[in-house]
Amino acid sequence: xxxxxxxxxxxxxxxxxxxxxxxxxxxxxxxxxxxxxxxxxxxxxxxxxxxxxxxxxxxxxxxxxxxxxxxxxxxxxxxxxxxxxxxxxxxxxxxxxxxxxxxxxxxxxxxxxxxxxxxxxxxxxxxxxxxxxxxxxxxxxxxxxxxxxxxxxxxxxxxxxxxxxxxxxxxxxxxxxxxxxxxxxxxxxxxxxxxxxxxxxxxxxxxxxxxxxxxxxxxxxxxxxxxxxxxxxxxxxxxxxxxxxxxxxxxxxxxxxxxxxxxxxxxxxxxxx
Amino acid sequence: xxxxxxxxxxxxxxxxxxxxxxxxxxxxxxxxxxxxxxxxxxxxxxxxxxxxxxxxxxxxxxxxxxxxxxxxxxxxxxxxxxxxxxxxxxxxxxxxxxxxxxxxxxxxxxxxxxxxxxxxxxxxxxxxxxxxxxxxxxxxxxxxxxxxxxxxxxxxxxxxxxxxxxxxxxxxxxxxxxxxxxxxxxxxxxxxxxxxxxxxxxxxxxxxxxxxxxxxxxxxxxxxxxxxxxxxxxxxxxxxxxxxxxxxxxxxxxxxxxxxxxxxxxxxxxxxxxxxxxxxxxxxxxxxxxxxxxxxx
Numbered sequence: 001x002x003x004x005x006x007x008x009x010x011x012x013x014x015x016x017x018x019x020x021x022x023x024x025x026x027x028x029x030x031x032x033x034x035x036x037x038x039x040x041x042x043x044x045x046x047x048x049x050x051x052x053x054x055x056x057x058x059x060x061x062x063x064x065x066x067x068x069x070x071x072x073x074x075x076x077x078x079x080x081x082x083x084x085x086x087x088x089x090x091x092x093x094x095x096x097x098x099x100x101x102x103x104x105x106x107x108x109x110x111x112x113x114x115x116x117x118x119x120x121x122x123x124x125x126x127x128x129x130x131x132x133x134x135x136x137x138x139x140x141x142x143x144x145x146x147x148x149x150x151x152x153x154x155x156x157x158x159x160x161x162x163x164x165x166x167x168x169x170x171x172x173x174x175x176x177x178x179x180x181x182x183x184x185x186x187x188x189x190x191x192x193x194x195x196x197x198x199x200x201x202x203x204x205x206x207x208x209x210x211x212x213x214x215x216x217x218x219x220x221x222x223x224x225x226x227x228x229x230x231x232x233x234x235x236x237x238x239x240x241x242x243x244x245x246x247x248x249x250x251x252x253x254x255x256x257x258x259x260x261x262x263x264x265x266x267x268x269x270x271x272x273x
Numbered sequence: 274x275x276x277x278x279x280x281x282x283x284x285x286x287x288x289x290x291x292x293x294x295x296x297x298x299x300x301x302x303x304x305x306x307x308x309x310x311x312x313x314x315x316x317x318x319x320x321x322x323x324x325x326x327x328x329x330x331x332x333x334x335x336x337x338x339x340x341x342x343x344x345x346x347x348x349x350x351x352x353x354x355x356x357x358x359x360x361x362x363x364x365x366x367x368x369x370x371x372x373x374x375x376x377x378x379x380x381x382x383x384x385x386x387x388x389x390x391x392x393x394x395x396x397x398x399x400x401x402x403x404x405x406x407x408x409x410x411x412x413x414x415x416x417x418x419x420x421x422x423x424x425x426x427x428x429x430x431x432x433x434x435x436x437x438x439x440x441x442x443x444x445x446x447x448x449x450x451x452x453x454x455x456x457x458x459x460x461x462x463x464x465x466x467x468x469x470x471x472x473x474x475x476x477x478x479x480x481x482x483x484x485x486x487x488x489x490x491x492x493x494x495x496x497x498x499x500x501x502x503x504x505x506x507x508x509x510x511x512x513x514x515x516x517x518x519x520x521x522x523x524x525x526x527x528x529x530x531x532x533x534x535x536x537x538x539x540x541x542x543x544x545x546x547x548x549x550x551x552x553x554x555x556x557x558x559x560x561x562x563x564x565x566x567x568x569x570x
Contacts, residue, residue: 037426040438169436204563212567238299247276248479248496271508
């Protein structure tokens, strides 16, 4: 199962999700506890993505040439829960926590020279590119803390501000360890659960897909990656079933050898008369 | 055949079944996907191993590094992905004999996803070379760390590894990883520390999968026989052959490796047909759809 985490804005009405009550037939067990230290993630977005996350100040960079947007999230997570999208009734895993988000707009250079925040900071330092930043603090009880005050004083991204961010991340980790229970976590990101309940058609389809892919000499990773570009078929393929077929025919993670090719051919030839 | 399947750590109650490994949903009926076993307290872990392997965007997503996708899309150059796993693990047998899961591996440690471009690929690409190229500013790199399990905050070296995350992957980063490794070894050796590992992979028995999806109607069934029988049934239905005729064909030796009861079951479960009922065009289309799987590859 591939979970693609998407950051959300806890205040945005379209991002609102309903926690599933503990008594429903679906509940996430607490067997996957979180590391209680700090986590850092970066996301690369377009302008709309930034506005959806409520970084309103980013709108002023609309129309700049070669503008790249990053979002850096420094957070301590409290635990994942299952939630349901109110409109589509899809089930998501939701990650909650406290922390801060920094939006960075960088313009005037090609992406290849500004791919990482360190590169953005270095370019800005050398006056090669220009940057704009906006800071959000997430989780009630955190806004007024002096440890995070240096964040709001940053005016652009530089080597100095990277250091500030790193120091604030450390301070946040220490604070969370001692006072985490007094903070109110906010919803930070969701990931849809991309698998469904057992279904006969998908089982038959995946059982045909596996031998066919092996017969065509594809490794499992290549077959699944190619299938992902083919929506007519992709929704029926159960990746774990395809993996079981690859294991059964002794292919595993590699590419099929002549023996596997022959065996797949035998399976596919059944009933063709 | 026993097959190792990497999974996300989520175990949940799903559709009334407890302890379901969510990653496996759809593999077999949900009741056969349970994993009630958990590592006991004081369990002995393996030694800490550090591996670096080249992977693809999918591999990055699997460990929770979503940023890699847009990074690759925006870089417009060949992007290399590496996955470095610094962890200790323990494998325990499943306690539910009806489950397709034979055993499960729980791990504790750090996974580091590294993305890079402008790499000089004439050299052997291992962690040291990638870091060295980034240090001399030849290659552009970024890394992101994902922590597996809980209790690791006791390792002091962990904080710099995490707070510099998203920065370049340099020689200094390798030194930090070395320090984290020493810290993790020390934690594991100390009986007083409490580490909570997370589920990282399971071993699935393909014969049990075949038995679970066919509701155990054939004793000792293996997956290859199931695949052959399903293909046989679909090919015959596609040719408008009624269920009973298809079964007689198997009994007459026309389907080597095919089991007759599974052919009858396939007609019934997928097409709702039995006996000498003719195959109407819409059912024939279902068989054609199944047979088209993977032919676009």
